[in-house]
Each structure stands twice: as C-alpha cells, then as structure tokens.
Amino acid sequence: MTVFWVTAGALVLASGLALLLGLRRGGAAAAEPPAAAHDIGVYRDQLAEIARDAGRGILPAEEAERLRIEVSRRILEADRAARRAGNTAAPGGGRLALPLLLVALALAGGVWLYTRLGAPGYPDMPLQARIAAAERMRAERPSQAEAEAEAPAAQDPQGVSAEFLTLMERLRATVAERPDDLRGQQLLAQNEARLGHFDAAATAQGAVIRLMGGDAGAEEHAALAEILILAAGGYVSPEAEAALTEALRRDPRNGTARYYSGLMFAQTGRPDRAFTLWRDLLESSPPEAPWVAPIRAQIGEMAARAGVRYDLPAPPEAGPDAAAVEAAAGMSEGDRTAMIEGMVQQLGDRLAREGGPAEEWAKLISSLGVLGQTERAKAVWAEAQGRFAGRAADLAVLRAAAEQAGVAE
Numbered sequence: 001m002t003v004f005w006v007t008a009g010a011l012v013l014a015s016g017l018a019l020l021l022g023l024r025r026g027g028a029a030a031a032e033p034p035a036a037a038h039d040i041g042v043y044r045d046q047l048a049e050i051a052r053d054a055g056r057g058i059l060p061a062e063e064a065e066r067l068r069i070e071v072s073r074r075i076l077e078a079d080r081a082a083r084r085a086g087n088t089a090a091p092g093g094g095r096l097a098l099p100l101l102l103v104a105l106a107l108a109g110g111v112w113l114y115t116r117l118g119a120p121g122y123p124d125m126p127l128q129a130r131i132a133a134a135e136r137m138r139a140e141r142p143s144q145a146e147a148e149a150e151a152p153a154a155q156d157p158q159g160v161s162a163e164f165l166t167l168m169e170r171l172r173a174t175v176a177e178r179p180d181d182l183r184g185q186q187l188l189a190q191n192e193a194r195l196g197h198f199d200a201a202a203t204a205q206g207a208v209i210r211l212m213g214g215d216a217g218a219e220e221h222a223a224l225a226e227i228l229i230l231a232a233g234g235y236v237s238p239e240a241e242a243a244l245t246e247a248l249r250r251d252p253r254n255g256t257a258r259y260y261s262g263l264m265f266a267q268t269g270r271p272d273r274a275f276t277l278w279r280d281l282l283e284s285s286p287p288e289a290p291w292v293a294p295i296r297a298q299i300g301e302m303a304a305r306a307g308v309r310y311d312l313p314a315p316p317e318a319g320p321d322a323a324a325v326e327a328a329a330g331m332s333e334g335d336r337t338a339m340i341e342g343m344v345q346q347l348g349d350r351l352a353r354e355g356g357p358a359e360e361w362a363k364l365i366s367s368l369g370v371l372g373q374t375e376r377a378k379a380v381w382a383e384a385q386g387r388f389a390g391r392a393a394d395l396a397v398l399r400a401a402a403e404q405a406g407v408a409e
Contacts, residue, residue, distance in 0.1 A: 185211060275303050300312060
C-alpha cells in the first residue's frame with residue numbers, strides 16, 4: 001500500500017510539473033518581441049535606403065516620395081499592431097496565479113475522485129478478467145463434503161429437554177422402519193435441523209423431495225439448500241447451489257433461495273450480482289421476513305464492493321395484528337373506523353403489491369373479520385389458498401385465521 005501511494009504521488013507531481021512547464025513555455029513565447037516590432041525596424045531601414053538612393057540620384061524625386069509615403073504607412077500599421085500585441089502579452093506573476101490554482105485543483109480533484117471511486121492497493125484488472133476469475137472460483141470451489149469436513153463440529157443445543165430427546169429417538173426409529181412415510185421424513189428433517197444435526201436433516205429433506213416427486217415445490221428445495229449451507233458453516237457449495245436453482249426454477253420470487261443465491265455470488269467474487277439480488281429482495285420483503293436482518297447487516301459492504309453508492313432504506317412498517325384491531329373497538333365509531341380501515345388497507349395494498357409470508361395474509365383475514373368485512377375476508381382467503389397451494393404448514397395458519405373470521409368453508 002505504501003509503494004502504491006508513493007508511486008501515485010510521484011505521478012501526480014509529475015503531471016503537475018508538466019502542466020506548469022507548459023504554462024511557462026507559453027508565457028515565455030508570448031513574452032518575446034512581437035513580429036510587428038521587427039517589421040518596424042525593417043521599414044526604418046528601407047526609409048534610410050530610399051533617402052540614400054534619392055541623394056545619389058538613383059531614384060527620381062517623385063518615385064522616392066511615393067516610396068517614402070508607402071513605407072511610412074506600413075510603419076504606422078506595424079506600430080498599431082505592436083501596441084495591440086503589447087496589450088495581450090503573456091500573463092506575468094500575478095496573472096499566473098489563476099492557472100496555478102486550476103492546476104492544483106485539478107490534481108487534488110483527481111486524488112479525491114480516486115479515493116471515492118477507486119480501490120487503492122488493488123491490481124489493475126479489467127471487468128472481463130474479473131468476471132472470468134469469478135467464474136473460475138465458482139467452478140472450482142470445494143464440494144459439500146469438503147466444506148463439511150472443514151466446518152466446526154456441530155454442538156448439541158443447550159436446554160433441550162430429555163422428553164424431547166426421547167421423542168426424537170422414537171421418531172428416528174419410526175422413520176427407519178417406514179422410510180417412505182412423507183410426514184415422518186418432514187418431521188425428522190425439521191427437528192434434526194433444530195438440534196444442529198444438519199447431515200441427518202439433509203438426508204431426511206432429500207427423502208422428502210424424493211417422496212413428493214413432481215409435487216416438491218420451491219420451499220422444499222430451498223429448505224434442502226439451507227440445511228446444506230448450515231451444515232457447511234454458511235458456505236454455499238455446488239450441491240447447495242443446485243438446490244437453490246431448483247427452488248428458483250419453481251418460484252423465482254422465493255425469498256430463501258434469493259437470499260442464499262446472493263450469498264453464493266458474494267462468496268465467489270460477484271458482489272455486483274449479490275447486491276442486485278439482495279437490494280430487490282430487501283426492498284420487496286416484509287420486515288418480519290427472516291432474510292431481512294442479515295441482508296441489512298451485509299448489503300452496505302456488498303454495495304461498496306460492487307462500486308455502488310446505496311442508502312439503506314428505513315424498514316417498512318409492519319401491518320396491524322388482530323389484537324390491535326380488537327383493542328380499537330372501544331373507540332368512537334369514527335375514530336375506530338378511520339384507524340382500523342387505514343391500517344388494514346395499508347396491509348392489504350402491500351400484500352397485493354409485494355406479497356408476504358402466510359402470517360401476514362392470516363393477519364389481514366383476521367382483521368377483516370373483526371371489521372365485519374366478511375366478503376373481502378373471504379376473497380383474501382381464496383387468494384391466499386392459491387398463493388400457498390401445496391404448503392401444508394402455511395395453509396394451516398391461513399385456515400385458522402379464516403375460521404376465526406368465519407369465512408372458512
């Protein structure tokens with residue numbers, strides 16, 4: 001780094017010196033006697049020669065007079081030209097102050113601009129070379145097995161009850177006896193992951209996807225990718241990337257897959273792609289989404305690495321919950337209606353525009369039920385069923401809210 005700044009400083013000084021020498025040469029050239037002054041001397045010599053020729057009788061008197069008049073006219077014109085050149089002479093010491101100031105400002109501005117946009121200490125590498133290097137890094141990165149071998153050994157979580165561990169032993173035994181039990185494999189994957197046994201969780205989640213076949217959706221593949229990433233200590237391996245690709249193929253807006261895809265690009269030398277993915281995900285996600293906090297913690301650094309100036313937006317406001325809506329029932333009718341309907345409308349608009357987790361859709365259904373807007377609650381319930389089709393856990397949350405609102409079929 002010291003060598004870099006010494007070299008850069010020498011180049012700045014050399015550039016400034018070259019500019020100053022140019023100004024000096026220009027001033028010296030302009031300070032030389034103008035051509036008009038030289039012409040005046042020539043014309044005066046001509047007048048003397050005319051007088052000598054006339055005195056010796058070589059020139060007739062009339063011709064000598066005509067030549068004296070013509071040369072005198074040229075002397076007057078040359079004198080006027082010399083005066084004009086004198087008024088526009090090169091700047092002296094006082095007039096050099098402005099050019100010197102401009103040179104200093106240009107050099108200082110170049111240094112400042114580099115500190116803002118450049119990368120001090122980094123070797124020169126064109127964009128295509130950087131992209132090619134990132135692609136090689138991505139293609140040659142370690143496999144899942146290699147990453148797990150290097151990752152710290154998993155520790156059993158503290159505070160787990162003996163009863164839960166006993167239930168887990170029974171679950172493992174049951175799934176071993178009935179490996180084609182989809183619900184058993186789902187429970188095993190979830191609970192092994194909670195215990196930090198990610199290798200076992202990945203095996204169970206792989207079985208879930210196999211048993212579901214074509215019905216396996218984006219959530220199932222994203223869950224497998226997340227387990228693999230956790231097993232590798234946060235590293236996105238080629239195997240995890242393949243699961244993310246499958247998740248995004250089924251649902252390009254899947255938040256979990258988009259977050260970890262951005263992490264993969266960040267780890268393989270493409271902060272530009274990571275920043276683009278994370279910015280879009282952050283600015284379109286509800287504040288409760290699990291990826292919002294890690295993105296907010298990392299996106300500033302990613303923007304800087306991508307060469308983008310980015311102002312982190314304020315977190316969006318969360319929508320109302322049913323308890324808050326019910327608590328407002330004791331207010332005056334006008335105040336209650338204005339407050340509740342405004343909050344509910346805000347939540348409904350955001351979900352229609354950006355989407356959100358099942359919990360927020362359930363919150364909207366419950367709130368509409370409290371307001372007595374059963375037709376609208378029924379319409380939201382129907383829309384939510386379509387959005388979360390095939391996601392049993394999310395549908396259970398939504399159905400509970402629909403039953404509370406009295407619109408469940």
